[in-house]
Amino acid sequence: MENTAKKMDTPNAVNGVNVDELFGTINAIKNVPVIAKFKFRANNTWIDGGHNRTTIKNFYGTQQEHSRKTPFVLDADEPPILLGKDKGPNPVEYALTALAACVTTAIVYHAAAKGVTIRSMESRLEGDIDLQGFLGIRDDVPRGYKEIRMYVNIDADAPPEKLEEIVQLGPTYSPVFDTFTRAVPVSVQLER
Amino acid sequence: MENTAKKMDTPNAVNGVNVDELFGTINAIKNVPVIAKFKFRANNTWIDGGHNRTTIKNFYGTQQEHSRKTPFVLDADEPPILLGKDKGPNPVEYALTALAACVTTAIVYHAAAKGVTIRSMESRLEGDIDLQGFLGIRDDVPRGYKEIRMYVNIDADAPPEKLEEIVQLGPTYSPVFDTFTRAVPVSVQLER
8 A cells, every 4th residue: 555655646757757657548549549539729810910829729639628728829920021020939930849849759758668867958950941932933942941950969868879869769759740751731721 | 202201101011011021022032032041940948748948039031140139938848638737839739830820921921912901810720640650659650740621711802702712822832831741851860
């Protein structure tokens, strides 16, 4: 009894991830794969010019709806040089944010599953866009990122030669990395 | 002189976009294409578990560095069911935010260029992810979005049969739509 009580008080956490729950989730999904099917959602309202606002509140997963009490509110805008008023990051900066956060989380969760403790991690990202694409000046120039580079600085409880392997858990498992590097079907349609 | 003064006081704005400046930008780029080359950037710091923080401050474009006085700070986390503490939208929700903001802005700017006034615009997005991919349970399941759907509700100064055409300016010109639907090269490497 004492052991059980102790275990419940001090979860088996690595990198802030409860690995008992993580393996519990993995086993639950192996038994009932349909609980792994998630639907994530966003709502956007245009405000003015390059300024618009996204709210994030609900999602579906484990065969049920989930909702935060208060939505997350994210304003996007363009800087003045791109004819906006700089009231938020611009959309392609949000895209880098999504990538940075996702690769980081993939590293943290998968390192935790392997029992590797991460002491600190920082990263910097840079992506190239030629605005001739967006502006429709040249059709042979992609509208989006031509290339994105992410550099990860990590301090982990692992020998130096293992650090590259730990960093590569990010691109290997990150959903946003996969979304950017694979061609994902996206439909945009008029709501009737 | 009076005309000039008046014009400078009341910019030729459509949808909050100064179309004189927009066409000025397009013409400047046609003359000197290199000014259209932009580099967008993000910095991320891991905090704990699924919680990490991205800051957005600098970018390069028009052959010079640009910097905001204060960085934009964006926290990402996972909801409790995904073993986090819900301190921000999760990475794949940031990805939907980027897409929503970008398609919206592409519609607004390109409608402005065509002289089409938009009175209001809202959209909702939903994307499907099977977490068997992220968790490494099945290698034949994509880690990222299997599909994303965006529905746009728009009120514009255009006949109903033209609205679909206006909405399609979004996927046609949006850099984030292009980034998701084309396979973009992304490198993730250890900073040495």
